[in-house]
Every structure is written in C-alpha cells, then in structure tokens.
Amino acid sequence: MSAGVAELLLQRLEREPAGPGGGLCSLEAAAALGVEHQAVVGAVKSLQALGEVIEAQPRSTQRWELSPEGSEVLRDGSPEVRLLRSLPPGGLPPAEASKLPGGSVGFSKAMANKWLHLDKGAPGGPRVLPTVSAVQDSVQENLRRVQRGEAEQLPERERAELKRRKLLLEVTLKSYWITKGSAFSTAVTRQETELTPDMIATGSWRARPFKPYNFSALGLPPACGHLHPLLKVRSQLRQIFLEMGFSEMPTQNFVESSFWNFDALFQPQQHPARDQHDTFFLLDPAEAPAPPPAYAAKVKKVHSQGGYGSQGYKSEWRMEEARRNLLRTHTTAASARALYRLARQEKFCPVKLFSIDRVFRNESLDATHLAEFHQVEGLVAERGLGLAHLLGLLRQFFGKLGITRLRFKPAYNPYTEPSVEIFSYHEGLGRWVELGNSGVFRPELLLPMGLPENVAVIAWGLSLERPTMIKYGINNIRELVGHRVNLQTVYDSPLCRMDA
Numbered sequence: 001m002s003a004g005v006a007e008l009l010l011q012r013l014e015r016e017p018a019g020p021g022g023g024l025c026s027l028e029a030a031a032a033l034g035v036e037h038q039a040v041v042g043a044v045k046s047l048q049a050l051g052e053v054i055e056a057q058p059r060s061t062q063r064w065e066l067s068p069e070g071s072e073v074l075r076d077g078s079p080e081v082r083l084l085r086s087l088p089p090g091g092l093p094p095a096e097a098s099k100l101p102g103g104s105v106g107f108s109k110a111m112a113n114k115w116l117h118l119d120k121g122a123p124g125g126p127r128v129l130p131t132v133s134a135v136q137d138s139v140q141e142n143l144r145r146v147q148r149g150e151a152e153q154l155p156e157r158e159r160a161e162l163k164r165r166k167l168l169l170e171v172t173l174k175s176y177w178i179t180k181g182s183a184f185s186t187a188v189t190r191q192e193t194e195l196t197p198d199m200i201a202t203g204s205w206r207a208r209p210f211k212p213y214n215f216s217a218l219g220l221p222p223a224c225g226h227l228h229p230l231l232k233v234r235s236q237l238r239q240i241f242l243e244m245g246f247s248e249m250p251t252q253n254f255v256e257s258s259f260w261n262f263d264a265l266f267q268p269q270q271h272p273a274r275d276q277h278d279t280f281f282l283l284d285p286a287e288a289p290a291p292p293p294a295y296a297a298k299v300k301k302v303h304s305q306g307g308y309g310s311q312g313y314k315s316e317w318r319m320e321e322a323r324r325n326l327l328r329t330h331t332t333a334a335s336a337r338a339l340y341r342l343a344r345q346e347k348f349c350p351v352k353l354f355s356i357d358r359v360f361r362n363e364s365l366d367a368t369h370l371a372e373f374h375q376v377e378g379l380v381a382e383r384g385l386g387l388a389h390l391l392g393l394l395r396q397f398f399g400k401l402g403i404t405r406l407r408f409k410p411a412y413n414p415y416t417e418p419s420v421e422i423f424s425y426h427e428g429l430g431r432w433v434e435l436g437n438s439g440v441f442r443p444e445l446l447l448p449m450g451l452p453e454n455v456a457v458i459a460w461g462l463s464l465e466r467p468t469m470i471k472y473g474i475n476n477i478r479e480l481v482g483h484r485v486n487l488q489t490v491y492d493s494p495l496c497r498m499d500a
C-alpha cells in the first residue's frame, strides 16, 4: 500500500467535517500532497480494502489543458504576431512573406486580421506590407490565462477559437470524491501482503494483520499472440467443413495459368473476365508450363468444336492464351486441379473438398471491395448428384453458420449449369444479404478430365471478408485488412461464434 500517502490522506480527511459535504477531491489532494494522482488512487484502493474506513465516489472532472501547439504559442507567441514582427517595413513578395516565422498559418491569420495588405501595384511586383506597426498577442495572453487556471473565465468565443485552432484541449479526468467511512480512523494499521520466512521463524506473523486474498482479482493478461478476425472466421469455417466430412484442397499457388483458372473451367478465351481490367496477368514469368497435352487437346476441342453433347463456343482456342500466367481470380482453379487429379485415379472415389484462400481481381476498390479477398469454396463429387443435393447441402452448411432463412435465385456461371445465387435475410441488418454463388459443374468441364459420365460435381463459394465484417460490425474493409488496421482492435477482437 502507498502507506505514506494513505496516512497523509487520512490526516487531511480528519480535518474535514463528517457527511457528504466534507470530503476531498483526489485530484486536489494529489496537488496538495505533491504526489501523482495515481498514488492517491492507489492509496484510496488500499484503504477501501480495509473496510468502511473511507467512502470514495468515482467522478469525472473536465479540465482545460494546452495542446503541444498551444504550449509552443505560449512560449513563442501566436504565428500571426510572429509573422508580423518578422515582416520588414518595406514588405516582401507574398511567396517570401509566407515563409517567415509563423509560416502560412501566421500569414493567413495576419491577413484575416487586416494586419497586412497586398500592394499589387508595387514596383517589381506584388508585395505584402504591414498595415499596423504593433499589435497585442491576444492568443498568447489567453493561453497564459489558461495556464493560470483561468480557462473558465475566458469568454466562450475566445475558448472556442483556441479549441478550433487545436491550441486548447478539453480533458476528462477520472477522479474520486473521498469522504469518511463508518469505520473512519487515522490509526490505520498497514496490512501485510506477504508471509516471509522471517515472520514464520520468529512467529511475528501472529501479531500482524494480513490483507485478505482478493479471489475476484483478474490475473494479468498473458503477453501472447492474437488471431486476426479473418483468421478466427477462417478457423470457424474450416471447422464446419471438417465436421461435414470435407477435406482441404492444396491452394498454395497464388500464381496460376489461364488454363487452370479459365480454360479447364470451360470459360471461353474471349470472356470479358479474362481481360486485363478484371485479371492481374504476370509479366515475368508471363508464360506457364504447358498443361497435360492429352487433356489440353480435349479442352481445346470442347471449346472450339464442342463435344459431349455441347456445341462449344465455336471460337478459336490458342495455347498461348491458355499459358498466360495470372494471379488466380478464384480458388475454383484449385478445384479444377483437384478434380483432374481425381479423374486420373484408377477407380473413381467420391470426394468432399474445400478451400479457403486468397484470390485476386483487378476490380474498382470501394468500402467493401479490395483487389483481393479470401474465397471459401466447397465441392462434392459423386455419382448422380443434382440441384436438389446442392440446395440441401447449402442449407446444411449455412445452417451451421446460424443462417436458416435462405433464398435461391437462378444465376449464370460459365462453369456451372444450373447456377444459383444464395441470399439470406439478415435480422441485424434488416435486409436480404447475398451469401455467395453455387452450381453444378458442366459436363464440358468434367468429361474432358476423364471423370465417369454419371459423376456430377456440385459446388459453392463465398468470401471470408463479408461474414467477418458482418460478424465484427466492420463497415470499411480497410479497418479489417491493410496498413490502416488498428492493431489494438485486432488484439481486442472477441472469439468468433459463427452460429451466435
């Protein structure tokens, strides 16, 4: 316990009349005792632990303080006065005048105060000349009064002007109003907080009062790492996929070939999404290794001539275009690679796969979109699957996110047919929210890989950022990712409960 301060506090309190009127403000007591306010707060906490020795009511005290800029003006004078006093009687060209002590702020204020005027017809060009010879530095004088504790006596208009110029700060101080308790006494015995070997050896502990254990005291927060909210949500979604029997696909290549990102997914080489304004193409290395030749030949054929019951796009298909390196625009590229590996197996075996990783799109940025995001994707490959299985799977997946009120809307994707957009009514936001997209992969995608004809693949995708922003109440994605993120917000972010 800050024993000295506690005893001094009790002695000052003893001189105060009993009852609510008689008491001490902890801020004034700290000033009177010549100690830091925190020392008085520590003594208050120690005395409160002894029982009803004192009463301490928390309260807020507003106080005016000079800002660092205000202290500078108090020391050196206001910028406008410093500039006027530095301006030679013959004046200066405007560009030079605004570089005098006091700078552009001083120049603007001095002009506004009509302490200067601009002589546009001066020989040799416009010159700034003093209009007055001497002025009172009222700003500096007002700051002197604040320093003397007379802020409240300043006219409101003067105080507002100092605040507007960020020379004066209104500070809220937490303090205590301290009064005598029902068991008030100045003879307070210091309580021991540690049982030492010497006390035990000599038996002196028997005569000493000990501070009771405070079992409700919070332990010190351990210095540890912190998971970013995105990674908290990723962990929750990964858990949901795993408990649904899904296995995670490898997705560690951000750089992908156009072949796997577009052609293998039956996305035509003339599709606008393959344009520079949507996709980040690499300059070096610009070209990816050649895809498996036999498979590439089938892809080329199904694009240019059709096949498997499809008429194809009847457009030219060039390997050069397919071998352009890019930053993958979706993790469906990883799904294509996984399905190709599945098709290469001796015997078809049904699978449930998922991925959660970064994708890149050359899109216009706004409060909710950056040029990259994390895509979440799931797929099931099994004989005889169809739209009904997909819708049931979506209900199960989003149900585990606590989302039960779903609506499905027909949509279009080059690689799925049918395709379905997923919506949910969000009670908190009071509106329908788009949850993602889904569909049944087309035969033009599956059959060139060599998958058996009756094998179907249903798949769906969403982002990681959108649910995270909604869950954590973040409106601007730059508060979630990027150089402007407040790390304290990350440290303080609560555990993620997707179904809560």
Ligand code: FB9
Pocket (backbone or CB within 6 Å): 332, 375, 376, 377, 401, 403, 413, 416, 433, 434, 435, 436, 437, 438, 439, 459, 460, 461, 462, 463, 464, 466, 467, 470, 471
């Ligand atoms: O995540 C999205 N919305 C969402 C998801 C969950 C959620 O949970 C809240 C806690 C309650 C809330 C919202 N969206 C998908 C929808 C929109 O945000 C959309 O504006 C942005 N979309 C991204 C792509 O935008 C260019 C989100 C991203 C997205 C969209 C589609 C897919 C993947 C990501 C897909 C797919 C797909 C389709 C068929 C087969 C395989 C994959």
